[in-house]
Structure formats: C-alpha cells, structure tokens
Amino acid sequence: MNISVVIPAFNEEERVGPVLKELGSTGLPVIVVDDGSTDRTNEVLSKLKVESEKLIVLRHRVNLGKGAAMKTGAEAAFGLGADAVIFMDSDGQHKPQDLPKFIEALNSQKYDVVFGSRNLSFGVPLVRYLGNKFASVLVALLFGKYVSDLLCGYRAVTKRAYKKIDWESTGYAVETEMAIKTAKYRLKHCEVQVQTVYLDNVKGVTVIDAFNILIDVVRWRILL
Amino acid sequence: MILGLQIIGIFFAFVMIYFSLLHYRKGEINKLEEISWVVIWALTIFVVIFPELLRTFAQKFFITRLFDLMVVGGLVLVIAMVARAYVSTKRMEKKLEDLVRREALKKLKVKK
DSSP: OOEEEEEEESSOTTTHHHHHHHHHTTOOOEEEEEESOSSSHHHHHHHHHHHOTTEEEEEESSOOOHHHHHHHHHHHHHHTTOSEEEEOOSSSOSOGGGHHHHHHHHHTTSOSEEEEEEOTTSSSOHHHHHHHHHHHHHHHHHHSOOOTTTTOOOEEEEHHHHHHHOOOOOSTTHHHHHHHHHHHTTOOEEEEEEOOOOOTTOOOOOHHHHHHHHHHHHHHHHHO | OOOHHHHHHHHHHHHHHHHHHHHHHTTSSOHHHHHHHHHHHHHHHHHHHOGGGGHHHHHHTTOOOHHHHHHHHHHHHHHHHHHHHHHHHHHHHHHHHHHHHHHHHTTSOOOO
C-alpha cells in the first residue's frame, strides 16, 4: 500500500524543521501544506525541499485553516498515487516513532480509518482533558460511536474513506467531522495508541473553536 | 408633534442615506442599489413622520401599537438580512477556499 504523510503547517518556523528531519528517516513521501504562514515557515520548507526528494511543499496563499490544508495535502497525495495518507501535526506533538502502528493497521487492509489516541489522563491539562472527553461522549451519544481521543490530529485514512468522508470543515472541526462521518458511513476503523506530547504555548483549539465545533456537531446531527 | 424617538429615527435614516451615497461614490454599490437604499430610507422617514399610515396595516395583524409593528417589522427585516449575509459569506468562503486550494495544487501534476 502506498502511504504518504500529510502535514498541515501554519506559522511553525521553529518546529516544522525538526519534525521533517525526523520523518526523513522513515522513507515515506511527505506532503507539507503551508497554510498561508506569515512567519518564515515557507522559507524553512523551501530549504528542506531542496535537501529531500520525498518532500513536497504546497502553499496556500492565505490561511484557510487546518481542515482545508489537510484536504489540499490529501488531494495531492491521492492524486500522486497514494492509497492512504497519515495526517500529522507540524508542531512536534506527534512522534514519527508511532507511524509503524498506523502503517501496520493500514497494511492489514482491515481498516479504512485509523485514529491516533493519546493517553489523556497523563500530562494533559485538565481543561483540555475534560473538553476532549466531553466531545467524545457527545459524539458517542449523538452518533453512536465512541472515539477515545476525538481531537487527536494523528490519524490515517484510505483513499476510499477519504472520498466518503469528504469533509467540509476548514478549521479545527475537521477531526470531529471525520469521526462523525466514519460512524455515519460505517467505515471500518480502529484506534492506535500514540505518545502524548504537550508543548508549552502550543496552538490549538480555543474556547471559540470548541463552541463552533459544538454547533457543527448539532448541525451534522440534523443534516447527516 | 414629532416625538424624540421619531427625531432619532429620522436622523438615523438620513445617516443611512448619506452612507448609501458614500458607498455609491466609492464604487462599492451600483446605481440601482444606491437608488433602492435611498428610496427605502426615504420611505422610512415618511413612515416615521406619519406613523398613522400604518394603522390599518397594524390592525390586520392584530397589533395594537404602531411602535410594536415597527419593532416586529424591523426584527423580521434584520433576521432576513442576517440570513442573506450568512449565505453570501459562506458562498464567498467556499469560492475563496476552492481558489486557494486549486492554486496550491496547480504546479503539481495530480490525477483527479
């Protein structure tokens, strides 16, 4: 199975380099989508691209959001012949050491979607832990599928699953939408344990994002 | 006699007429839109000065006070305009997203 790694990146000039260098040893094709960064991310990526043949860098002229960047990356990967993609964050929260677990699950051909799951009871701020669990329980109640780490961006989808899911979210709601549509379309899925890394001052889901996701969840319950 | 509330209403309508003219001068709206907005606000001024014109209309909807009719009418109008603006924004967002993503993928020879 041809597998590519897709990384959406926004203003990650310091962290994206080490992440890509670590990924270099895996030998997997990597597609990074610079989502309209205003710092030196694009410059850093351009330098790394010269050094690595397996690295493809795409750029959104304006910031569209994580979901849109993931979509651009996935379309590029599938268009170039990939059978599945693994999504990772560009800030170093996801470790390449966990990639074999996703690859193994995908190569078994038993699953269309593989969700990464962090051990949330260890090293995760309480507010984020509670928010994450609330989202998981809410989705389980409304859609009948419990995903233990709903907001973890470390996950994989096959081409078939991607076409079915075809997410519309451009922002942080993408992970929730993927899980909901996985349940809705009864796609075969599993969870793999991944390392929990929480960095200081890390960007991520804000209270406003969480509120918007909540509205989206209700909307999907009505529309899907 | 014109009440304080009416004065505020008339003042507001004149300000909105000024904005309509300003937006037309900046080329942000076309002539038809400018005329439409000026007519709408001119009618608003007329109704604010002569509210009794709406009395029959209000009675048909079992609304006793003219002020209530205006509040209800205004609310309906605002909701309709917000809904229209929401749809329009969504459409623009989608177009922008498509454009930016297509441009990002342009250099890559991907199979659809």
